[in-house]
Amino acid sequence: MSSDTQDLNRLAADYCWFVDTQKTEELMGLFTEDCSFDARPIGLELYSGRPALRAFFEGVLGAT
DSSP, X not given: OOHHHHHHHHHHHHHHHHHXXXXXXXXXXXXXXXXXXXXXXXXXXXXXXXXXXXXHHHHHHOOO
16 A cells, blocks of 8 residues: 555544544644635535634534
């Protein structure tokens, strides 16, 4: 398995773990300041920037 594949697997695992354990601060560390999170396909919004994404996840997961 290539290093890139291992890195992507680790990123996906970290994302899932932080969501499952409601670790908002650690979750935000996975995203750049200028990130975009497009939740429109599931009827939500496009969240642009870490502050908007943090507000979304805190609303969904609860502030942690």
